[in-house]
Amino acid sequence: MMNALGQPGTVVVVGGTSEIARAILTRVLLSRPCDVVLAGRPGPRLDQAVRGLRALDARVQPVHVDATDVDHLVGALRAALVGREVDVALIAHGVLPDQDALERDPVAAGRLVTVNTAAAVAVGTLLAGLMRRQGHGVIVAMSSIAGVRPRASNYAYGATKAGLDSFFTGLGARLRGTGVHVVVVRPGFVRTRMTAGLDPAPFAVGSDDVARAVLAGLDRDVVWVPRALGPVMAVLRLAPRPLWRRLDQGPSQRLLRRTLAPWVTRPRRPQTSTRGGPR
Numbered sequence: 001m002m003n004a005l006g007q008p009g010t011v012v013v014v015g016g017t018s019e020i021a022r023a024i025l026t027r028v029l030l031s032r033p034c035d036v037v038l039a040g041r042p043g044p045r046l047d048q049a050v051r052g053l054r055a056l057d058a059r060v061q062p063v064h065v066d067a068t069d070v071d072h073l074v075g076a077l078r079a080a081l082v083g084r085e086v087d088v089a090l091i092a093h094g095v096l097p098d099q100d101a102l103e104r105d106p107v108a109a110g111r112l113v114t115v116n117t118a119a120a121v122a123v124g125t126l127l128a129g130l131m132r133r134q135g136h137g138v139i140v141a142m143s144s145i146a147g148v149r150p151r152a153s154n155y156a157y158g159a160t161k162a163g164l165d166s167f168f169t170g171l172g173a174r175l176r177g178t179g180v181h182v183v184v185v186r187p188g189f190v191r192t193r194m195t196a197g198l199d200p201a202p203f204a205v206g207s208d209d210v211a212r213a214v215l216a217g218l219d220r221d222v223v224w225v226p227r228a229l230g231p232v233m234a235v236l237r238l239a240p241r242p243l244w245r246r247l248d249q250g251p252s253q254r255l256l257r258r259t260l261a262p263w264v265t266r267p268r269r270p271q272t273s274t275r276g277g278p279r
C-alpha cells in the first residue's frame with residue numbers, strides 16, 4: 001500500500017533489466033525500501049539487477065519471463081502476484097531493432113509487435129484487473145515519442161509504441177473512478193543500452209531524467225520527457241508530410257538540435273503537478 005507520502009510498498013516491473021526501470025527503482029528505493037517483483041529474461045543482467053536492488057534494501061522476487069511468449073509471461077506473472085497488493089506497475093520492456101534489418105526479416109518484424117505491444121497489452125490487462133479488485137494502484141507504461149507520428153527511419157518500432165500508447169491511454173480512461181491510474185510515458189531519445197551507438201536526437205536525456213519525471217508525474221495521464229517535447233510534438237504532428245519527412249533526415253535533425261539545445265538544456269525547474277502531488 002502507498003504510504004502517506006505516496007511512496008509504494010510493492011512495485012512490479014516487467015523489463016527488470018531496463019536502464020530506465022532501474023533508474024526509477026533506484027529513486028524509489030532511496031526514499032523507502034519496498035518489495036519489488038522483477039520480471040525479466042533470465043541471465044546475468046537480471047541477476048545483476050536483483051543484486052543491485054537488494055543492495056538498496058529492496059525485497060526482490062525475480063520472475064523469469066520472455067515477452068515473445070505471452071502465454072507464459074501472463075502465467076508466470078499471475079502466479080508471482082497471488083496474494084500480493086501492487087501499488088505501482090512499470091511496463092518497461094521493449095526492443096528497438098534496426099529498421100533496415102526488419103525489412104529483410106518479416107518474422108522479426110512480427111515478433112517486434114509481440115514483444116513491444118502484445119506482451120505489454122497482456123500485462124496491462126492482467127495488472128488492471130488485479131488493481132481494480134484491490135481498488136488502487138498506478139500502471140506506468142513506457143511509450144515513446146516514436147509512437148506519436150511514424151518516421152521512415154523507425155516506423156516499425158513507432159507502430160508498436162503507437163499501439164501500446166493507444167491501449168494504455170484508453171485503459172486509463174476506462175479505469176477512471178476505480179482508484180487505478182494509468183500513466184503513459186513518452187520519452188524522446190534516452191541515452192541507454194537501447195540507443196547505444198545511435199546519434200542522439202534533439203532533446204536527448206539520461207535515464208535518471210526519465211526517472212525523475214515519472215516519479216513526479218505519477219498523478220498525470222501523460223508524461224513527456226523532457227517536458228518541452230509535449231508542446232513541440234503538438235505542433236510537429238500537424239506539420240505537412242514533406243516537412244515531417246525532412247525532419248527525419250540527418251541535416252535537419254542536426255539543425256533542430258542546434259536550434260533547440262540552449263532552450264532545452266537550461267536549468268530544470270521542479271515539475272509541478274496538475275492534480276495535487278504524487279500518489
Ligand SMILES: NC(=O)c1ccc[n+]([C@@H]2O[C@H](COP(=O)([O-])OP(=O)(O)OC[C@H]3O[C@@H](n4cnc5c(N)ncnc54)[C@H](OP(=O)(O)O)[C@@H]3O)[C@@H](O)[C@H]2O)c1
Nearest residue numbers: 015017018019020041066067093094142144189190192194
Ligand atoms: N532509450 C530510449 O531512447 C527510449 C525512448 C523512448 C521509450 N523507450 C522505452 O523505454 C523502455 C525501456 O527502455 P530502455 O531505454 O531502458 O532500454 P533497455 O535498457 O534496453 O531495456 C529494455 C528492456 O527490455 C527487455 N526485453 C527485451 N526483449 C525482451 C523479451 N523478449 N522479453 C522480456 N524482456 C525483454 C530487456 O531485457 P534483457 O536485459 O533481457 O535484454 C530490458 O529489460 C522500452 O519500452 C523502450 O521502448 C526508450
